[in-house]
Amino acid sequence: MLKQKNNMFDPLFRWTTLGGSLVVLVLVAGILLTLINGALPSLEKFGVGFLFSQEWNPAINEYGALSSVYGTLVSTLIAMLIAVPLSLVIALFLVELAPPGISRVVGGAIELLAAIPSIIYGMWGLFVFAPFLADHVQPKLAAIAPGLPFFTGPPMGIGMLSAGIILALMILPFITSVTRDVFQMVPSVVKESAYGMGSTTWEVTRKVTVPYGIQGVVGACFLGLGRAIGETMAVTFVIGNSHEISASLFSAANSIASTLANEFTEAADDVYLAALIELGLVLFGVTLVLQIIARWWLRRTAKKMGAVR
Amino acid sequence: MLFQMTKKLTTMLLTLTVLVTFSGVAMASTTINGAGATFPYPVYGQWAYLYNKETGVKLNYQSIGSGGGIKQITAKTVDFGASDAPLTSDKLDAEGLLQFPMIMGGVVPVVNIPGIKPGGIKLTASTLSDIFLGEITKWNDPKIAADNAGVKLPETAITVVHRADGSGTTWIFTNYLSKVSKSWQEKVGNAKSVKWPAGVGGKGNEGVAAYVQRIKGAIGYVEYAYALQNKLTYALLQNRGGSFVAPTSTAFQAAAASAEWSKAPGFYLVLTDQPGKESWPITGASFILVHKQQKDAATIKAVLDFFDWCYANGGPTAEKLHYVPMPQNVVDLVQAKWNQEIKVGGQPVWK
Numbered sequence: 034m035l036k037q038k039n040n041m042f043d044p045l046f047r048w049t050t051l052g053g054s055l056v057v058l059v060l061v062a063g064i065l066l067t068l069i070n071g072a073l074p075s076l077e078k079f080g081v082g083f084l085f086s087q088e089w090n091p092a093i094n095e096y097g098a099l100s101s102v103y104g105t106l107v108s109t110l111i112a113m114l115i116a117v118p119l120s121l122v123i124a125l126f127l128v129e130l131a132p133p134g135i136s137r138v139v140g141g142a143i144e145l146l147a148a149i150p151s152i153i154y155g156m157w158g159l160f161v162f163a164p165f166l167a168d169h170v171q172p173k174l175a176a177i178a179p180g181l182p183f184f185t186g187p188p189m190g191i192g193m194l195s196a197g198i199i200l201a202l203m204i205l206p207f208i209t210s211v212t213r214d215v216f217q218m219v220p221s222v223v224k225e226s227a228y229g230m231g232s233t234t235w236e237v238t239r240k241v242t243v244p245y246g247i248q249g250v251v252g253a254c255f256l257g258l259g260r261a262i263g264e265t266m267a268v269t270f271v272i273g274n275s276h277e278i279s280a281s282l283f284s285a286a287n288s289i290a291s292t293l294a295n296e297f298t299e300a301a302d303d304v305y306l307a308a309l310i311e312l313g314l315v316l317f318g319v320t321l322v323l324q325i326i327a328r329w330w331l332r333r334t335a336k337k338m339g340a341v342r
Numbered sequence: 343m344l345f346q347m348t349k350k351l352t353t354m355l356l357t358l359t360v361l362v363t364f365s366g367v368a369m370a371s372t373t374i375n376g377a378g379a380t381f382p383y384p385v386y387g388q389w390a391y392l393y394n395k396e397t398g399v400k401l402n403y404q405s406i407g408s409g410g411g412i413k414q415i416t417a418k419t420v421d422f423g424a425s426d427a428p429l430t431s432d433k434l435d436a437e438g439l440l441q442f443p444m445i446m447g448g449v450v451p452v453v454n455i456p457g458i459k460p461g462g463i464k465l466t467a468s469t470l471s472d473i474f475l476g477e478i479t480k481w482n483d484p485k486i487a488a489d490n491a492g493v494k495l496p497e498t499a500i501t502v503v504h505r506a507d508g509s510g511t512t513w514i515f516t517n518y519l520s521k522v523s524k525s526w527q528e529k530v531g532n533a534k535s536v537k538w539p540a541g542v543g544g545k546g547n548e549g550v551a552a553y554v555q556r557i558k559g560a561i562g563y564v565e566y567a568y569a570l571q572n573k574l575t576y577a578l579l580q581n582r583g584g585s586f587v588a589p590t591s592t593a594f595q596a597a598a599a600s601a602e603w604s605k606a607p608g609f610y611l612v613l614t615d616q617p618g619k620e621s622w623p624i625t626g627a628s629f630i631l632v633h634k635q636q637k638d639a640a641t642i643k644a645v646l647d648f649f650d651w652c653y654a655n656g657g658p659t660a661e662k663l664h665y666v667p668m669p670q671n672v673v674d675l676v677q678a679k680w681n682q683e684i685k686v687g688g689q690p691v692w693k
Contacts, residue, residue, distance in 0.1 A: 091508070092516075092531035159552055167556070187499060189557050191542065274506030274543030285542035291506075295545060298380075298407030299508025299534045 111197025378411020426510020
């Protein structure tokens with residue numbers, strides 16, 4: 034009787050899970066095909082040049098993705114540069130140093146941050162953070178580094194820098210909470226033996242906790258990266274939305290997602306619409322390339338630090 | 343006796359059935375579906391509410407943007423489309439569409455200059471276009487100062503703020519700049535979103551307003567209603583008649599009054615840069631699109647009834663929301679077109 038039941042449930046289980054996984058593949062393939070199909074008029078008209086042209090002019094129907102791709106990559110880079118080290122520090126504090134009470138409160142706060150919808154970050158960025166940045170941070174940055182092209186131009190508070198910082202705040206809770214969980218899984222036996230051998234907290238952190246969790250940490254970072262690269266509303270609010278590439282981080286810029294959010298509704302012309310869909314396709318491609326790099330890097334770090342396991 | 347009672351009951355039941363059926367039919371057939379422009383949405387929504395209270399007819403309007411409205415009416419998924427920018431008669435003919443103006447409004451340049459109050463700065467067509475072209479970069483530029491004798495203009499740098507999203511507001515604004523400036527027409531042109539030579543882009547009227555209020559030395563453009571509600575510092579503009587005017591409902595009406603709708607095929611008429619001493623130079627109309635050849639007389643009749651009601655009774659609501667209703671002579675022209683052009687099986691629907 035029991036055996037029969039197992040016989041029935043095993044295949045059922047297998048087919049259900051297989052079906053579920055197939056849905057994902059079908060979805061991805063479907064999205065890709067729809068994007069290519071929708072982008073056809075633009076693909077035919079602009080070819081590969083679409084990727085390298087900075088022109089974006091709906092009045093004469095000329096489109097290029099360069100400024101949007103540049104904005105997407107640079108704002109994401111700024112976000113990662115700020116969020117990754119900060120997340121690591123917070124996670125290590127929570128796991129290694131903080132008293133359990135504080136750890137619980139801060140941990141809860143971080144999870145709350147992760148649940149805030151992106152439009153709120155956008156509104157807060159535009160009405161609260163950008164004015165603060167313009168009045169107190171940007172003039173100082175410009176004064177500290179007068180020669181650098183990154184910090185020139187009028188301090189408006191909106192632009193590439195603000196977008197990067199807002200993105201950093203948005204992905205911070207994701208990276209932190211996953212990293213914290215990873216560090217918590219380091220067996221205490223390993224850590225205690227290190228302490229037993231006379232290691233300091235710093236040494237245990239550097240030589241035991243971090244190497245043990247590095248794969249999970251890299252995974253967490255790419256989770257954050259994925260969110261930053263496709264983030265739409267918050268970025269649209271604060272990036273300034275200009276189709277110009279500028280070396281200054283104070284200048285208005287745009288990203289693929291913000292261009293789509295801004296221009297999709299009123300794109301009546303076929304080529305215009307196709308160009309926007311092709312931007313979506315480019316984002317799809319960029320994400321894929323980053324995924325591949327992530328996998329490769331993950332395998333490399335695993336090999337390098339794998340000695341611990 | 344029994345026979346009579348049965349008869350009575352049958353009659354009653356029958357009446358009831360007929361009543362229920364009729365009301366059911368009336369309910370089902372009288373939802374009007376429309377989609378398009380966001381700019382007139384507040385007033386369409388208000389009209390729909392009042393009309394529904396009066397007649398029970400429901401309007402389902404999706405304010406998804408003019409582009410989407412044109413797409414949906416072309417695909418015939420809605421009963422009418424709405425667009426802020428008029429379609430040219432070629433395009434109308436290609437799709438078999440009839441276009442008519444429904445409501446008017448104005449676009450207003452707003453500024454944030456330290457020490458300048460609403461209406462405290464005068465701009466001409468040429469200074470406005472030079473500012474948006476990025477050729478005038480400081481507020482104390484001699485060209486601006488020439489029109490503002492006695493006004494203390496600061497040396498603040500000018501930051502241009504424009505719409506980042508495609509919008510009918512931008513279409514009307516760039517239409518005006520293209521009319522008054524040759525170099526604007528050559529370098530930038532007239533569209534719902536353009537390649538801006540200078541400045542930053544805000545999303546929606548609220549985005550532009552927020553940026554203008556935020557950035558010292560900023561100049562942007564918003565819908566009149568928006569400038570009014572947010573008490574933004576507007577600039578006076580010089581019109582074709584040579585006088586500097588403030589943006590008011592009267593000034594929009596003056597611009598509309600001199601418009602010659604009867605000479606515009608397919609009602610393709612933009613109210614920018616109109617003659618007249620009182621006219622506000624950046625005025626525009628929002629349009630409705632319907633198919634000329636209709637299958638179902640009841641549906642199109644319901645649609646036209648609704649717009650007829652709006653023309654006749656919608657004025658006060660529109661004015662309360664700072665829009666400008668269409669003048670009666672234009673309404674007569676529009677309804678004559680309904681009669682001539684909209685047909686079910688060759689028969690006119692509107693009489």
